Amino acid sequence: MWRNELRDRLLAxxxxxxxxxxxxxxxxxxxxxxxxxxxxxELKRNIINLWRKYYVLGEGFAEIDSPNLSPEDxxxxxxxxxxxxxxxxVCTSCGAAFRADKLVKTENADSLSADELWEEMKxxxxxxxxxxxxxxxxEPFNLMFGTHIGPKGKxxxxxxxxxxxxQAMFMDFQYLYRYFREKLPFGAVQIGKGFRNEISxxxxxxxxxEFNMAEAEIFFDPEEKDWPxxxxxxxxxxxxxxxxxxxxxxxxxxxxxxxxxxSRALSYFLGITKKFLLDAGIDEGKxxxxxxxxxxxxxxxxxxxxxxxxxxxGWVEVVGIADRTDYDLSRHMEYSGENLKALRKYPETRExxxxxxxxxxxxxxxxxxxxxxxxAEALISLGPDIAGDITVSADGKEYTVPESAxxxxxxxxxxxxxxxxxxxxxxxxxxxxxxxxxxxxNYKEVIDDGETYRILSLPARIAPIKAGVFPLMAKEGMDKKxxxxxxxxxxxxxxxxxxxxxxxxxxxxxxxxxxxxxxxTVDYQTLEDDTVTMRNREDKRQERIPVKEIAKKIADRIDGxxx
RNA sequence: GCAGGCGUGAUCUAGUUGGUUAGGAUUAGGGCCUUCCAAGCCCUCUGCCCGGGUUCAAAUCCCGGCGCCUGCACCA
Numbered sequence: 066m067w068r069n070e071l072r073d074r075l076l077a078x079x080x081x082x083x084x085x086x087x088x089x090x091x092x093x094x095x096x097x098x099x100x101x102x103x104x105x106x107e108l109k110r111n112i113i114n115l116w117r118k119y120y121v122l123g124e125g126f127a128e129i130d131s132p133n134l135s136p137e138d139x140x141x142x143x144x145x146x147x148x149x150x151x152x153x154x155v156c157t158s159c160g161a162a163f164r165a166d167k168l169v170k171t172e173n174a175d176s177l178s179a180d181e182l183w184e185e186m187k188x189x190x191x192x193x194x195x196x197x198x199x200x201x202x203x204e205p206f207n208l209m210f211g212t213h214i215g216p217k218g219k220x221x222x223x224x225x226x227x228x229x230x231x232q233a234m235f236m237d238f239q240y241l242y243r244y245f246r247e248k249l250p251f252g253a254v255q256i257g258k259g260f261r262n263e264i265s266x267x268x269x270x271x272x273x274x275e276f277n278m279a280e281a282e283i284f285f286d287p288e289e290k291d292w293p294x295x296x297x298x299x300x301x302x303x304x305x306x307x308x309x310x311x312x313x314x315x316x317x318x319x320x321x322x323x324x325x326x327x328s329r330a331l332s333y334f335l336g337i338t339k340k341f342l343l344d345a346g347i348d349e350g351k352x353x354x355x356x357x358x359x360x361x362x363x364x365x366x367x368x369x370x371x372x373x374x375x376x377x378x379g380w381v382e383v384v385g386i387a388d389r390t391d392y393d394l395s396r397h398m399e400y401s402g403e404n405l406k407a408l409r410k411y412p413e414t415r416e417x418x419x420x421x422x423x424x425x426x427x428x429x430x431x432x433x434x435x436x437x438x439x440x441a442e443a444l445i446s447l448g449p450d451i452a453g454d455i456t457v458s459a460d461g462k463e464y465t466v467p468e469s470a471x472x473x474x475x476x477x478x479x480x481x482x483x484x485x486x487x488x489x490x491x492x493x494x495x496x497x498x499x500x501x502x503x504x505x506x507n508y509k510e511v512i513d514d515g516e517t518y519r520i521l522s523l524p525a526r527i528a529p530i531k532a533g534v535f536p537l538m539a540k541e542g543m544d545k546k547x548x549x550x551x552x553x554x555x556x557x558x559x560x561x562x563x564x565x566x567x568x569x570x571x572x573x574x575x576x577x578x579x580x581x582x583x584x585x586t587v588d589y590q591t592l593e594d595d596t597v598t599m600r601n602r603e604d605k606r607q608e609r610i611p612v613k614e615i616a617k618k619i620a621d622r623i624d625g626x627x628x
Numbered sequence: 629g630c631a632g633g634c635g636u637g638a639u640c641u642a643g644u645u646g647g648u649u650a651g652g653a654u655u656a657g658g659g660c661c662u663u664c665c666a667a668g669c670c671c672u673c674u675g676c677c678c679g680g681g682u683u684c685a686a687a688u689c690c691c692g693g694c695g696c697c698u699g700c701a702c703c704a
Contacts, residue, residue, distance in 0.1 A: 069698095077640090081638055081639065094694070208703075371704075495704085535664090568662075568665080569664045571667095572666090607664075
């Protein structure tokens, strides 16, 4: 386990070198908000691009980009307005705060309103568990940041900063469904900011009030149990902690076969997640997948596995892979009145016979006037097993429909498929947490000659700077030559860094500290034969290569993932 | 939100029975030197978290705020 001093030194380095800075620092800072400095921004971008490589290029999912701020309706439908909050009660004598629903004995206490809960607390005589003092009436604390959209007054609407990027992908379902030419499964992704008004953010990048997330929503037919591409990951070994207890090490395929992971679709994204995290530089020995306990699940989830990484803070969730079933689409259908269903097409259009009740509106109209429509609907809802004069009730009133006002008939219909609400699997990645974990898992200190030497062993593909370019000494044209190479690399799209100050060893050390995988040095021989040395961060070995080949060599190693 | 600990340049730190221009090291920038892994020499920049109070005088004592760490709670 990490000592905190080591973490402190990593964070000091991250601040000093421009990875992470406290936001609003000159005004004293604010908990839960950080700036990414130049290296941090680049690192974040590289991690996100790696994620895109998996989800957009790899899976063929479609990326969308939607507003951070949403009108209230969205969260009424999503459930965040009601559920993404806690009723807090505070002790009047010792000041301790509690979730009020955890203090009462009633079943389903979390579904009670503040008033109901307050009544229940009084009835049970609940006192402060800490000191026995009196508790205040529970007050809701919603974790969403609220604001007003539009000018105060008539045009004003309540709005909230989104606590997750997911909702837009549900709201855009119809567009996406058409974009994918009405074929399931398909996936949509969004990379962006989420906002949560955490009561007490701690632990640096681990709990932020404004954070970066990358989410995918994969829509699929719940009857399609199989998952395309499942074989790609079925041999991946993973450490699993199912909610039935215990810890298991087995392949994805085996876990599905034994029913430990309930769906192939869900398990597929466990496998993809593992591959992505390892590519990003997460240590496999510090990675596990843990299934949520039933009472731990978010309000929208049916099953959920978290990817957790071991950090100096303990095991921390970095990815949540949830089966949201049809919760979101159903809710948005209910609240918006729109049809968010997909069609399960039959191989060919079928002609089926159905027995239907067919009201005779020509008779019903004169009989029931304004109520005719309601009566007809009530009649149809009785189903085809009716005969004779029928009494139906609508809106509390009874109507007698004579036999002559309807008929029951077999009719032929063409049916091309059946409608259903797709289910959704959601892998949700916390980019900031992943970025921090990558730093911790790759930060090393070596004591060399009594001096602490720091190396950040970032995978080459996510390292913010790919190559340092130095003249051995800044004279006799070596500096000029190095500068030329530096510019050449940048023109090739390789983020490089030129440095001629101090000794060559110091410059290597500076690059090692920020995770630069390669260093190019121009020496006297370069002036003769146009070759340079290329040094590898991990083993400090050098090879001599022609200037012409530098860019290609570096590019190859980044894409090939040598490091 | 509560409790405890902490807060001196970018980093580490000296300095608190209140008492001159807050000292050092590292880093960073400039220069000299230097033929590949934090060498050396010279010069230079950056600081008492913020606000209020006590006092002739506050980095030092008191109060509040902010931030960091730990625990509880919360969140995922």
